[in-house]
Amino acid sequence: MERTTSRLSFSSRSSSRASEHRNHDLLLPCTEKPTEKRRPRIRAMLGHCIYRKVLIWTVASLVLVAVILFRGKDVSMPDVVQYGKSKLSPSHEAAGDDNSNGDDDGESGHAIVVMVQDDAEEDSEQGVEQDVEQGVEQDVEQDGEQDVEEVEVQEQFEEQVEETPNVEQQELSEEERQKAVFDEQVEKMPWLLFKHLDGYFHGLKALVQKSHHIPEYPNRNREAPFPPPPLNYHVSKPRPYDPYTLPHNARTCYLDRGNTVRPPAIYAYDGVPQHMPDPVLGSYALFGIRDDVCFDRFGRYGPYGLGYTKVYGGLGVGMDTENSGSQAVWAETGQLDYNNVDWGDAQERCSAANKHRFLEPDEETEELPTAPDEREGKKDRIAIVVRCYQGFGWTELAVLNFRAMVTELSLKSGGEYTVHLLLHVRDTNLPIWADDVTAQRLLDASIPAEFHGMVTLWSEPQMRLLYPGHFPAAAQNPSGGDVHGVYRSAHMPLQVFAMQHPEYEHFWNWEMDLRSVGNYYELLHGIGSWADKQPRSLLWERSARYYIPAYHGSWDNFTETVQMDTMHSGEKTILGPVAFAGRKPLRDEQRGQPVLPESCAFGQDPALCGVGEAADLITLNPIFDTKDSGWVFTDDLTGYHEPTSSDPPRRSSIVTVARLSRRLLAAMHEEVWRHHHTMFSEMFPSTMALHHGLKAVYAPHPVYFDRAWQPLGSAVDDAFNSGDDHSTSGRHSVFDMSNEHNHKGTSWYYHSEFAGLLWRRWLGYAQMDGRGQHGSAGTERGGVFEESSSDGSGRMCLRSMLLHPIKYERPSEQS
Numbered sequence: 001m002e003r004t005t006s007r008l009s010f011s012s013r014s015s016s017r018a019s020e021h022r023n024h025d026l027l028l029p030c031t032e033k034p035t036e037k038r039r040p041r042i043r044a045m046l047g048h049c050i051y052r053k054v055l056i057w058t059v060a061s062l063v064l065v066a067v068i069l070f071r072g073k074d075v076s077m078p079d080v081v082q083y084g085k086s087k088l089s090p091s092h093e094a095a096g097d098d099n100s101n102g103d104d105d106g107e108s109g110h111a112i113v114v115m116v117q118d119d120a121e122e123d124s125e126q127g128v129e130q131d132v133e134q135g136v137e138q139d140v141e142q143d144g145e146q147d148v149e150e151v152e153v154q155e156q157f158e159e160q161v162e163e164t165p166n167v168e169q170q171e172l173s174e175e176e177r178q179k180a181v182f183d184e185q186v187e188k189m190p191w192l193l194f195k196h197l198d199g200y201f202h203g204l205k206a207l208v209q210k211s212h213h214i215p216e217y218p219n220r221n222r223e224a225p226f227p228p229p230p231l232n233y234h235v236s237k238p239r240p241y242d243p244y245t246l247p248h249n250a251r252t253c254y255l256d257r258g259n260t261v262r263p264p265a266i267y268a269y270d271g272v273p274q275h276m277p278d279p280v281l282g283s284y285a286l287f288g289i290r291d292d293v294c295f296d297r298f299g300r301y302g303p304y305g306l307g308y309t310k311v312y313g314g315l316g317v318g319m320d321t322e323n324s325g326s327q328a329v330w331a332e333t334g335q336l337d338y339n340n341v342d343w344g345d346a347q348e349r350c351s352a353a354n355k356h357r358f359l360e361p362d363e364e365t366e367e368l369p370t371a372p373d374e375r376e377g378k379k380d381r382i383a384i385v386v387r388c389y390q391g392f393g394w395t396e397l398a399v400l401n402f403r404a405m406v407t408e409l410s411l412k413s414g415g416e417y418t419v420h421l422l423l424h425v426r427d428t429n430l431p432i433w434a435d436d437v438t439a440q441r442l443l444d445a446s447i448p449a450e451f452h453g454m455v456t457l458w459s460e461p462q463m464r465l466l467y468p469g470h471f472p473a474a475a476q477n478p479s480g481g482d483v484h485g486v487y488r489s490a491h492m493p494l495q496v497f498a499m500q501h502p503e504y505e506h507f508w509n510w511e512m513d514l515r516s517v518g519n520y521y522e523l524l525h526g527i528g529s530w531a532d533k534q535p536r537s538l539l540w541e542r543s544a545r546y547y548i549p550a551y552h553g554s555w556d557n558f559t560e561t562v563q564m565d566t567m568h569s570g571e572k573t574i575l576g577p578v579a580f581a582g583r584k585p586l587r588d589e590q591r592g593q594p595v596l597p598e599s600c601a602f603g604q605d606p607a608l609c610g611v612g613e614a615a616d617l618i619t620l621n622p623i624f625d626t627k628d629s630g631w632v633f634t635d636d637l638t639g640y641h642e643p644t645s646s647d648p649p650r651r652s653s654i655v656t657v658a659r660l661s662r663r664l665l666a667a668m669h670e671e672v673w674r675h676h677h678t679m680f681s682e683m684f685p686s687t688m689a690l691h692h693g694l695k696a697v698y699a700p701h702p703v704y705f706d707r708a709w710q711p712l713g714s715a716v717d718d719a720f721n722s723g724d725d726h727s728t729s730g731r732h733s734v735f736d737m738s739n740e741h742n743h744k745g746t747s748w749y750y751h752s753e754f755a756g757l758l759w760r761r762w763l764g765y766a767q768m769d770g771r772g773q774h775g776s777a778g779t780e781r782g783g784v785f786e787e788s789s790s791d792g793s794g795r796m797c798l799r800s801m802l803l804h805p806i807k808y809e810r811p812s813e814q815s
């Protein structure tokens with residue numbers, strides 16, 4: 001944990017540059033896509049059955065896509081057509097991955113802590129191109145133990161490949177061909193036949209109070225779709241939205257050094273559009289997130305520069321969209337001029353002003369105090385570590401999202417959270433650690449000037465230097481990546497970041513392609529406090545299941561259901577560290593330090609065990625047992641002697657967005673440097689929590705569906721808790737490659753198509769609705785004309801929700 005880094009001081013430069021860059025290229029010259037470098041190594045590809053499959057699938061996907069593109073229609077819908085398309089591009093972790101590249105240091109907004117750099121790895125495992133490949137592989141690659149199934153899947157696919165040309169030879173009409181493709185897809189994805197929901201797209205003229213709100217879905221009394229709701233032409237004004245309850249000793253933070261400009265509030269409308277659906281997975285009430293208000297694009301982003309030009313300090317986006325009544329969001333503050341804001345500096349001033357409220361590491365040990373009297377009345381600080389990479393295409397809307405994060409999480413909370421950008425330097429030839437000018441150039445080319453003060457750099461060679469020694473080959477390596485590479489070990493730079501930042505107790509691993517419709521603080525604070533309150537008993541079991549209110553009813557009933565399912569399964573429940581052949585202890589354990597809190601001691605009420613103990617891991621998808629799950633990366637584990645299907649026991653959670661405690665990251669760090677253990681990025685944190693008895697929680701945040709799954713409740717439970725004992729674990733898991741498609745119509749999954757569609761329409765851009773015959777692109781809906789039309793319902797307004805992945809925002813960005 002020595003700082004293995006040299007520190008280069010950048011701060012002053014970055015702030016002064018902020019202003020120079022305010023022309024259109026402020027948003028990065030760097031738009032090149034990191035996608036095209038990977039060249040397949042033919043010999044390797046043919047030499048290994050995985051690669052062979054990749055090849056076959058790739059060819060097959062290409063053929064499909066080609067057919068669709070050349071003969072079919074537009075492909076921008078959340079539908080079948082896209083499914084074919086996404087075979088090529090996404091990867092499971094595409095999201096995670098892209099994101100996993102960054103680094104920043106923020107030690108302070110002013111310094112860039114540079115970690116090391118080193119030889120250039122092959123491009124082969126870098127980001128997106130890799131994602132591409134892995135996407136294919138993931139789709140292709142079944143789990144090794146399921147050879148039979150694997151072969152079947154492969155055969156099916158080969159058949160498809162052969163069939164496709166036939167279809168063409170027979171000169172089917174366009175429509176017949178589409179129908180054939182659609183029928184085939186429906187066979188695999190029966191949910192494609194469910195009715196689309198309309199309620200998301202009703203606008204401000206359809207607002208009703210929550211007490212009068214009738215969700216289009218889930219709804220026991222009436223089946224979707226519903227006809228349009230009545231309109232009200234007097235839309236009431238949005239109001240500043242304040243989810244903060246700060247203590248009296250909290251000091252106000254400001255955007256400027258002179259402490260004159262307060263960070264603005266976002267605005268919400270009272271009520272929700274009539275017939276907006278309710279979430280299908282998860283809940284608002286659990287987290288205390290309000291669901292009786294909605295946010296339009298101007299209330300959400302107007303305060304940060306949406307809807308006015310750069311001349312006035314805005315970003316010049318959103319001006320081509322419907323905007324009636326939007327001025328209300330600037331009534332109190334005016335349109336703020338963001339042209340000279342230095343966000344890193346603003347965060348630091350904010351933390352400094354509020355230093356008295358937070359726990360600080362001891363100067364000698366660099367450890368945060370643990371004794372109750374030392375902690376009295378003080379809070380832990382939390383870092384949001386956003387993973388970015390050199391070559392990421394920054395846009396105005398990405399900048400808005402970032403301003404929202406810093407304002408809502410850091411400045412408005414009085415420094416409880418601090419946002420960092422962890423920038424993955426992919427070009428390992430750049431002497432950024434040796435030369436300030438090179439480093440500054442890299443920054444200028446990679447990150448908008450206003451965020452320079454939040455950046456920490458890292459590179460893969462640096463990880464090889466920090467975690468040296470022999471890492472034996474993994475049991476399986478479906479992605480073919482390097483063990484120190486970002487795709488397989490996105491956690492490594494996060495571990496290092498945590499070791500270099502003793503001031504934080506928790507770290508949110510965050511990604512660039514996430515968007516929050518509501519306030520970030522309300523969301524993360526709600527999730528964090530709820531997770532900390534969860535009891536340890538049956539926590540792993542609950543966390544392995546999707547919570548589906550239309551099926552489970554209340555959370556208490558869900559809890560009971562889990563208890564029953566677990567009892568019937570006859571499986572042992574998990575509490576504390578697990579034993580398995582070849583398990584290796586950590587130093588803390590060898591020193592006899594207990595891992596369970598006092599509330600779990602003998603003689604205490606088991607129902608209170610862990611209540612109030614900060615969660616070591618909070619995930620946003622269930623934490624499933626990978627054994628027999630069919631999840632592609634199940635056997636990508638390194639350094640264990642017995643990598644059989646169950647030994648060591650493993651857990652994983654898809655999408656690497658998660659809150660990790662310092663304790664968990666320290667455990668992961670030690671396992672890597674000391675035992676040379678590591679696992680695929682999505683599996684390592686939850687598995688380490690399992691092995692070492694740490695508190696891991698899946699937080700069922702609200703997730704929406706694009707279609708009305710029927711029968712109500714049971715259809716979703718059957719598909720999403722389809723694994724062992726009504727969970728996401730084990731055989732028939734929804735995370736099996738052949739079942740993951742169920743997530744495509746949801747608002748949260750690495751390859752969700754609904755998330756982007758909903759987001760872009762909410763931003764005011766027309767989108768194809770995917771409702772054409774046989775699943776074709778359908779018609780263009782939304783956008784400025786529809787939202788402005790006098791008989792339309794107006795501008796969209798959505799409840800708070802987290803969306804992923806958002807791969808592009810403005811239609812012009814679609815590649």
Ligand SMILES: *[C@@H]1O[C@H](CO)[C@@H](O)[C@H](O)[C@H]1NC(C)=O
Binds near residue numbers: 551553557558561
């Ligand atoms: C409780 O959950 C079970 C599912 O296990 C469900 O069948 C039942 O209807 C639920 N009860 C209530 C009152 O919601």
